[in-house]
Amino acid sequence: MTRFVLTLLSLLLYSQVASAHVSGGLAGGFYSGFLHPILGWDHVVAMVAVGLWGAFLGSPAIWLLPIVFPLVMAIGGALGVIGIPLPAVETGIALSAIVLGAMVAFAVRPPIWIAAVIVGAFAIFHGHAHGTELPTAANPLAFSLGFVIATGLLHLSGVAFGLLTRWPAGTTAVRTGGAIISMVGVAFLVGIV
Ligand SMILES: [Zn+2]
Numbered sequence: 001m002t003r004f005v006l007t008l009l010s011l012l013l014y015s016q017v018a019s020a021h022v023s024g025g026l027a028g029g030f031y032s033g034f035l036h037p038i039l040g041w042d043h044v045v046a047m048v049a050v051g052l053w054g055a056f057l058g059s060p061a062i063w064l065l066p067i068v069f070p071l072v073m074a075i076g077g078a079l080g081v082i083g084i085p086l087p088a089v090e091t092g093i094a095l096s097a098i099v100l101g102a103m104v105a106f107a108v109r110p111p112i113w114i115a116a117v118i119v120g121a122f123a124i125f126h127g128h129a130h131g132t133e134l135p136t137a138a139n140p141l142a143f144s145l146g147f148v149i150a151t152g153l154l155h156l157s158g159v160a161f162g163l164l165t166r167w168p169a170g171t172t173a174v175r176t177g178g179a180i181i182s183m184v185g186v187a188f189l190v191g192i193v
Contacts, residue, residue, distance in 0.1 A: 004102065004106075008186075033143035033144060033146030033147040033150070034149060034150045035146075035150070036130075036150070037150045038150050041184065042093050043126060045101065045184045046100055046181075046185075047069070047151055048155075048161070048177075048181065049101050049103075049104060049178065050069050051156060051157060051160075052161060052162040052174055053100060053115065054066055054155070055162020055163050055174070056107065056165055057115060064112065064116060065115060065116065065119050068116045068119050068123070069119050069123045069126075069155065070152060071123075072121075072123035072124055073123040073126050076123060076126065076131060077128065077134060077144060079124070079128055080128040080130065080132040080133075081131045081132070081134050083132075086124065086128045089129050092122065092125030093122075093126060093129060094185050094189040095122070096122030096123075098182050098185035099122070099182075101181030101184070104174060104175060104177065105178035105179035107175060126151075130147065161177065
């Protein structure tokens with residue numbers, strides 16, 4: 001774990017984060033909002049990781065974390081809409097995949113409130129990334145609704161896969177999934193993806 005953190009810190013120092021969210025306005029309404037997180041791998045891996053971790057931790061995390069993420073994400077989006085700046089949004093999104101994936105990979109089981117704070121902190125970045133350009137969307141409310149529903153579905157798919165942890169072999173599969181998510185996050189961070 002220590003080695004993992006050190007590697008992460010060194011990557012942070014030398015990284016050039018790809019800017020998937022900096023330019024270009026948002027087009028349509030519900031469908032573009034719905035499709036964006038599902039087609040955007042930076043969102044997919046983090047959102048699936050939330051479900052995986054929730055399933056790993058069991059009740060109440062299994063339903064609490066998939067509620068906390070979209071709620072706080074909406075707040076992050078609102079902060080973006082009213083123009084409150086948030087530094088290093090792309091880095092925050094990449095870090096969310098790395099950290100949440102690592103939580104699953106290393107089977108980290110903190111108290112529920114700590115897990116909720118970690119998940120919520122990263123959700124702000126996912127929301128803010130789109131809040132800033134949300135007013136340019138054809139239908140901002142429909143876009144947001146589609147975005148949140150897709151997020152919930154990604155959490156659910158993570159939870160469904162995470163239920164494999166009921167069996168020993170499934171636990172290995174889920175932890176491997178967490179490790180892969182973490183590595184995808186590193187790829188985002190260093191700009192490979
Ligand atoms: Zn995005």
